[in-house]
Amino acid sequence: MGPPLVIALTVRSRVPNIHETNGNFTKTDQETASVLCDNFGNTFVREPQLNKTIAEDDEENFHVQVAEAQVLKALHRLKPDKSPGPDNLHPMLLRETAGCITVLLTVITGSLWRKEQYLMVGKRPTLHQFSRKVVIKLNAENYRPISLTSSAVCKVFESIIKQQMTAFLDQENIVTDRQHGFVRGRSCLTNLLEVFEEWTSSIDEGYGLDVIYLDYRKAFDTVPHERLIKKLKSIGFGGNLSNWIRAFLDGRVMRVGINGSFSSWTAVLSGVPQGSVLGLLLFLLFINDLPEWIKTNIRMFADDTKIWTRMSHMNNSESLQQDLDSLSSWSDCWFAMLQSGQMQSYAHQT
Numbered sequence: 001m002g003p004p005l006v007i008a009l010t011v012r013s014r015v016p017n018i019h020e021t022n023g024n025f026t027k028t029d030q031e032t033a034s035v036l037c038d039n040f041g042n043t044f045v046r047e048p049q050l051n052k053t054i055a056e057d058d059e060e061n062f063h064v065q066v067a068e069a070q071v072l073k074a075l076h077r078l079k080p081d082k083s084p085g086p087d088n089l090h091p092m093l094l095r096e097t098a099g100c101i102t103v104l105l106t107v108i109t110g111s112l113w114r115k116e117q118y119l120m121v122g123k124r125p126t127l128h129q130f131s132r133k134v135v136i137k138l139n140a141e142n143y144r145p146i147s148l149t150s151s152a153v154c155k156v157f158e159s160i161i162k163q164q165m166t167a168f169l170d171q172e173n174i175v176t177d178r179q180h181g182f183v184r185g186r187s188c189l190t191n192l193l194e195v196f197e198e199w200t201s202s203i204d205e206g207y208g209l210d211v212i213y214l215d216y217r218k219a220f221d222t223v224p225h226e227r228l229i230k231k232l233k234s235i236g237f238g239g240n241l242s243n244w245i246r247a248f249l250d251g252r253v254m255r256v257g258i259n260g261s262f263s264s265w266t267a268v269l270s271g272v273p274q275g276s277v278l279g280l281l282l283f284l285l286f287i288n289d290l291p292e293w294i295k296t297n298i299r300m301f302a303d304d305t306k307i308w309t310r311m312s313h314m315n316n317s318e319s320l321q322q323d324l325d326s327l328s329s330w331s332d333c334w335f336a337m338l339q340s341g342q343m344q345s346y347a348h349q350t
Contacts, residue, residue, distance in 0.1 A: 034264070036258075039141065040266075041267075043218045043221045068106045071106045074155075074159045074160055118247045154276075158277035181300065181304070208311035215303070215304060223282070228285075249272070253266060298323075
């Protein structure tokens with residue numbers, strides 16, 4: 001089987017000729033694809049050797065069970081309006097024939113789990129790319145890829161594992177209550193309501209507020225794999241699951257295609273696959289310990305983070321600076337987003 005495929009396609013409009021590193025414009029679709037692929041590839045981080053101070057617990061408190069009832073339920077949850085992947089298996093087909101294929105898929109998924117393997121076709125998602133700054137489409141930096149999981153079969157497999165992982169996390173109360181992104185029962189609204197209540201209470205009591213908003217650059221694409229595995233093991237996701245997730249993350253390559261012209265292949269060295277069923281959960285677990293490094297106040301929606309403190313005297317601003325230093329230390333320890341770019345922040349004072 002050929003190498004895993006990641007294709008970038010235009011959305012609604014054709015990608016124009018864009019600037020190369022030498023300042024010239026690309027002349028063909030293949031040149032444009034190569035420039036975009038190089039830009040996307042430069043996002044990835046090369047993870048250094050793990051620091052010995054990082055815990056290496058390998059407790060296996062969690063065991064995945066693959067049963068026919070779970071496979072059948074996952075098949076019924078497939079969305080029939082989604083497109084098929086390169087395997088040409090349409091989600092609607094799998095959903096409508098669930099009663100006939102459940103036993104077969106149970107055998108396949110169970111075998112993959114026991115062998116700690118992941119379907120190669122699952123490493124062949126399609127990336128749609130679009131310009132974040134619509135009026136400035138000539139710079140490759142203004143484009144971002146959006147991954148679409150390629151195989152409905154892989155979605156079935158991942159959803160079974162995610163459901164059981166989530167149940168374990170809820171039972172053990174592992175996910176921090178400071179995280180409101182992509183967590184059941186929490187949302188952008190609950191995030192805003194909690195913050196609004198605390199801020200208005202402080203202002204009503206006559207205090208000022210210093211607030212710092214943080215945005216990690218290319219956060220999902222820069223998660224280092226080995227450090228992610230270490231964190232999963234410390235939670236209790238060791239043994240077969242950590243080995244399977246390593247197989248899920250490793251060995252991915254990508255190329256960019258525009259109008260049938262393709263760039264060369266490049267390895268995906270870091271990050272969690274966006275558009276996959278498990279990607280968001282893995283990212284949340286990677287940053288789950290970040291609030292433990294903060295002494296003031298913090299709320300998060302995925303990687304979008306804000307920290308704040310009441311201002312009753314000048315020493316309060318020093319506490320915020322210490323928290324910023326702690327965030328930098330966290331990033332150094334876990335070789336996180338600060339290593340691949342800059343942490344963008346802006347402050348607001350009330």
